[in-house]
Amino acid sequence: MGNYPLVVLPVSDENLEKIIPIAVDKKIDMVELRIDQFSNLEIDYILEKARFVKKYDLGIIATVRSEREGGTAIPDEERIKIFEAVVEYSDILDIELTSTSINQKVIEIAKDEGKLSLVSYHDFEKTPLEEEIQEIIDKAASLSPDIIKYAFKVNSYEDVSRILCVTAKNKDKKLVAIGMGEEGKITRVAGFFFGSILTYTYIGQSFAPGQIEASKLIEELKFYGLRS
Numbered sequence: 001m002g003n004y005p006l007v008v009l010p011v012s013d014e015n016l017e018k019i020i021p022i023a024v025d026k027k028i029d030m031v032e033l034r035i036d037q038f039s040n041l042e043i044d045y046i047l048e049k050a051r052f053v054k055k056y057d058l059g060i061i062a063t064v065r066s067e068r069e070g071g072t073a074i075p076d077e078e079r080i081k082i083f084e085a086v087v088e089y090s091d092i093l094d095i096e097l098t099s100t101s102i103n104q105k106v107i108e109i110a111k112d113e114g115k116l117s118l119v120s121y122h123d124f125e126k127t128p129l130e131e132e133i134q135e136i137i138d139k140a141a142s143l144s145p146d147i148i149k150y151a152f153k154v155n156s157y158e159d160v161s162r163i164l165c166v167t168a169k170n171k172d173k174k175l176v177a178i179g180m181g182e183e184g185k186i187t188r189v190a191g192f193f194f195g196s197i198l199t200y201t202y203i204g205q206s207f208a209p210g211q212i213e214a215s216k217l218i219e220e221l222k223f224y225g226l227r228s
Helices: 016-025 043-054 076-089 103-112 130-141 157-168 186-194 214-223
Strands: 006-011 032-036 059-063 092-096 117-124 147-153 177-178 198-203
Touching: 006 016, 006 214, 016 043, 016 092, 032 043, 043 059, 043 076, 043 117, 043 147, 059 157, 076 103, 076 117, 092 103, 103 117, 117 130, 130 157, 147 157, 157 177, 177 186, 186 198, 186 214, 198 214
Parallel strands: 006 032, 006 198, 032 059, 059 092, 092 117, 117 147, 147 177
Antiparallel strands: none
């Protein structure tokens, strides 16, 4: 986890066995298991998929995204059970800032197992004002996670500037800064120059608006000297 930037590939269980070898070939660093998108939420099934990914020596971010932030309606009690089971195979557990009833518990699950925690926040409609973004960062930081992620819908180039400027002001923290949408694409590469440490990509079908396809993203990172 020390060599940033890292490229993360979100995946569900669909075509996982085909996609993971391609990810390795494309030099992807980590896989985000979007467990909320799995066709089967039985613990044994989830762990089977996690073990498969781990065989390829890829890092794993495990998340069970809430419905409020683009995921699925899964009871918090079930989400906790999934996190407790999958932490063994994970490097990072990702829980939403808005999941107030369980986010501290998920952070503790990660810490107890010597893994990292990530607190995330998504706004699929807009980029907040600068002071609001700072409030999100401060609120997330109060939970003492290892990483803070925020992803905002970009509706103007001023939104891009705001995201990157706030990120630069908080470079003392480990941040993941993302501008979603076509106009936000630049943040997925330029963010690293302002303090962001991860970027998300796709193979086949994207999980979020504005993601850059894996081969093209790696090429751009190399062009800007961010990858060898």
